[in-house]
Amino acid sequence: MSDKVVCVELEALQPGDYVVRIEESSGFRLKQSGYIQSEQSLERLREAGVKSVWVDPSRRKASPPDEAPEPQGKAETTKPRRLYLEARSAMARFYEAVAGDAMPDIEEASQYAKGFVDGALKHPTTMSCLTRIREKDAYLMEHSLNVCILMALFARHLGLDRELIDKLALGALLHDLGKVKVPESILMKPGKLTDEEFEVMKTHVTHSAAILAEEPGLPPEVMDVVANHHERLDGHGYPAGKGAESLSQYARMITIVDVYDALTAERCYKSAMPPTRALKILLDLSGSHFDRTLVQQFIKCIGIYPAGTLVRLKSQRLAVVMEVPPETPLKPLVKLIYNAKSRTHLPVQQLDLRTSQDSIECAEDPALYGLNIARYLDA
Structure with missing residues (x-):
């Protein structure tokens, strides 16, 4: 090691410093040397539990290049995550096409839906994690992707055959196309909609169905999912006010998945709801709005x-749930990240609650601790 290299505390680092390696006592190794680009680069090291690093002062730059140090174990964007990002860009194109009175590329949409089904069948935990990685200002696209993934996971759990799952996933992916026909002042309104505005909002279902009706040969299951995702068992849904006797199993499934993802998303007019609370709401409304048996199966699924x-x-440590064993849903595999009592980051490490004396006390809101859960979930 060069004589110029010195060990400094993480808090003394600044953008422009060149990091050579991480101090061994931190319990981490450096994936590659590089410059600290920004406060975000420092935060990534901090959240990884790094306390001090070795830097080369002679290489410090006022304007660091696009090269940043990462703790080893920070995986490159994996195939499922790449698929998600590509699909999100594709959804933006589909919505843009619909806004211009053109037809979205249904064949491309079908390929992305099948890709998500592949992921749900082969890597269900990874796909479930992807639905928790959200970005502000991308709700419309991400909601469609998440509902598609959750629908595929749910259908897989129920043992439906692959060909049918593909159809249901495509319907889920395209179910909200008609929202681009709703004025943005209504779609993005931060407060409660007036009765008149809500009537306009409800037209998005009719628009979605009308747009896809122009595509010849779409399976009826796709249209069923699209046309009925806001109907309710008690007949108080929209746009047709259908009752239980008119709603197929697939329509009942999409209503559950659609509401669950909407409740757990942060919107301009509401904060994201913890999954546990969203599931309780689904249970409370089962029998009237939602099919009780299917809600129970959905909870078993996720x-x-x-x-x-x-x-x-119970140890007052905060952890992110990474994998849920079907046989022990209350004892998942988690990733320890934070000490709630001392308000400090912990060295990130896995913990299997099936073999630990520790146990889950409750779900928490990441925003209360300034935590970005996506950093621990990038699958």
């Missing part, structure tokens, strides 16, 4: 504490 949930353990 777990009481779904992958991506921030939980507080």
